[in-house]
Amino acid sequence: MQKTDLIKEIYEGVFEDELLEIIIASAIIMPFKEDDILIDFGQPVTHIPLLISGAIKIMREDFDMGELLLYFIESGDTCAVTLECCMRSRKSEIRAIAEMDGMVAMIPNEHIDEWMGKYKSWQNFIFSSYSRRFYELLNIIDHVAFMHMDQRLYNYLRESSRINESKIVNKTHQEIANELNSSRVVVSRLLKEMERGGEIKLNRNSIELLT
DNA sequence: ACATTAATTGTGT
DNA sequence: ACACAATTAATGT
Numbered sequence: 001m002q003k004t005d006l007i008k009e010i011y012e013g014v015f016e017d018e019l020l021e022i023i024i025a026s027a028i029i030m031p032f033k034e035d036d037i038l039i040d041f042g043q044p045v046t047h048i049p050l051l052i053s054g055a056i057k058i059m060r061e062d063f064d065m066g067e068l069l070l071y072f073i074e075s076g077d078t079c080a081v082t083l084e085c086c087m088r089s090r091k092s093e094i095r096a097i098a099e100m101d102g103m104v105a106m107i108p109n110e111h112i113d114e115w116m117g118k119y120k121s122w123q124n125f126i127f128s129s130y131s132r133r134f135y136e137l138l139n140i141i142d143h144v145a146f147m148h149m150d151q152r153l154y155n156y157l158r159e160s161s162r163i164n165e166s167k168i169v170n171k172t173h174q175e176i177a178n179e180l181n182s183s184r185v186v187v188s189r190l191l192k193e194m195e196r197g198g199e200i201k202l203n204r205n206s207i208e209l210l211t
Numbered sequence: 212a213c214a215t216t217a218a219t220t221g222t223g224t
Numbered sequence: 225a226c227a228c229a230a231t232t233a234a235t236g237t
Contacts, residue, residue: 172218172219172220173219173220174218174219174220183225184219184220185220185221185222185225185226188219188220188221188222189221189222191220192220192221192222202220204218204219204220204231204232204233205218205219205232205233
């Protein structure tokens with residue numbers, strides 16, 4: 001498919017036509033594969049990603065070595081944290097890993113200041129992205145701070161299932177534990193609990209959501 | 212088909 | 225958290 005069509009399909013209506021044309025002209029389409037690291041800690045951020053297809057998970061590194069999943073980004077979305085880094089020409093605070101195959105349109109960051117003042121639709125896009133993330137992060141903080149591991153795990157499974165459009169989550173307990181910054185044993189135990197409660201079915205390398 | 216090994220999952224302390 | 229048992233998948237012969 002052509003670059004123009006790819007971008008239009010997702011972002012037509014989101015941005016005013018004039019801006020859409022400029023975006024199309026300056027974007028670089030970048031395909032990626034599952035588990036590709038798209039951005040890593042400390043890397044300078046030179047482009048803003050507009051996700052076209054697939055899904056990306058945004059991870060934060062903990063003080064004592066350990067990762068934590070902040071949120072997923074999906075088609076038609078961008079990464080608020082990256083934007084923040086981008087506008088201040090900072091190095092990346094996060095790591096972005098592809099959850100599944102997909103494509104992003106990369107926009108060179110030299111345009112964005114100008115667009116911010118010039119295009120209402122760009123402002124709206126950025127602000128709504130910010131506010132959505134903000135509340136999502138508040139939610140995570142609540143769960144992390146109050147150690148509601150069972151709920152976090154449950155949310156994670158639901159999100160994962162929704163994003164992959166499948167009732168089956170193909171991950172090991174270890175992988176899940178890493179993303180939630182917990183231990184494998186804890187995850188195994190909680191999953192077993194849920195299975196007993198009839199909410200899920202456990203298999204090797206996969207978990208099926210029943211509800 | 213069988214044995215061996217590695218990876219994943221389950222449980223008790 | 226740690227140790228170990230049990231189960232399943234992968235590989236070689």
